[in-house]
Amino acid sequence: MADAVSVGSLGPSGMITLRGDLGGKAVAKAVQAATGLGVPGRRAILAEGDRAVAWMSPDELLILCAHAEAPALAAQMTAALAGEHALVVDVSDARAQFRIEGEGAREVLAKGAPVDLAPGAFGPGEIRRTRLGQVAAAFWMSGAEAFDLVCFRSVADYVEAWLKTAAIPGSLPSVLR
Numbered sequence: 213m214a215d216a217v218s219v220g221s222l223g224p225s226g227m228i229t230l231r232g233d234l235g236g237k238a239v240a241k242a243v244q245a246a247t248g249l250g251v252p253g254r255r256a257i258l259a260e261g262d263r264a265v266a267w268m269s270p271d272e273l274l275i276l277c278a279h280a281e282a283p284a285l286a287a288q289m290t291a292a293l294a295g296e297h298a299l300v301v302d303v304s305d306a307r308a309q310f311r312i313e314g315e316g317a318r319e320v321l322a323k324g325a326p327v328d329l330a331p332g333a334f335g336p337g338e339i340r341r342t343r344l345g346q347v348a349a350a351f352w353m354s355g356a357e358a359f360d361l362v363c364f365r366s367v368a369d370y371v372e373a374w375l376k377t378a379a380i381p382g383s384l385p386s387v388l389r
Contacts, residue, residue, distance in 0.1 A: 217314035217379040221372065225309040226282030227362070228275040230289060232298030234267075246273060246285045246330035257339040257352045266339045266352065274350070274362070279304055306369035312351075312375060313358040316384040321351060321359060323378045345374045 224381070232239045240251050249258045249265045249272065264276040277285055285300040293300060312320055318329040321365040324345045328334060339352040342389045347370065351361040 215318050216381055217316045219310060219314060219375040222309040222311055224373055226277035226279045227304045228282055228286045229276060229301045230273045231271050232296060234271060238293055238296045242289045244291050245292060247260050250302050251374050254338055255339055268341055306363055308365045310361045310375060311358060312361060315357055317357055317359050319384040320375060320378045347371060363377040368370045
């Protein structure tokens with residue numbers, strides 16, 4: 213079916229919040245050493261392999277990695293930023309991650325997020341921290357027809373049910389393809 217969209221949990225994911233001066237050399241050096249990636253610009257995400265660094269706000273990054281690596285990476289960045297006005301927290305157990313994949317993935321998210329998801333308005337390398345339905349979420353393109361979405365674990369069941377309902381075959385208007 214042309215509008216078939218799959219929705220699924222990505223299971224345990226490593227996620228680290230880093231708050232600090234994103235334009236500072238210390239933060240850039242700590243992020244580079246821990247992830248091999250730089251500090252992304254506003255509303256951007258940099259990804260390579262199983263690691264990503266996402267801009268969340270003017271003073272906040274979300275670092276994604278393998279679940280088992282998160283504690284060590286958080287400790288590494290905390291040590292690298294000692295003496296700096298910065299905070300590094302492993303939030304892996306407080307977050308859930310989903311993948312929405314298929315030709316109509318943009319339309320599924322557009323049903324509940326106040327974001328222009330038209331091709332050309334939102335593409336690879338961009339992230340939006342917004343609301344989906346009634347809850348906070350962030351999402352980005354993880355493939356040509358795929359999005360990854362992060363939300364609080366406390367609302368993960370609601371988000372998964374919401375996404376699966378929004379992805380029911382035959383319910384997508386085919387306007388964002």
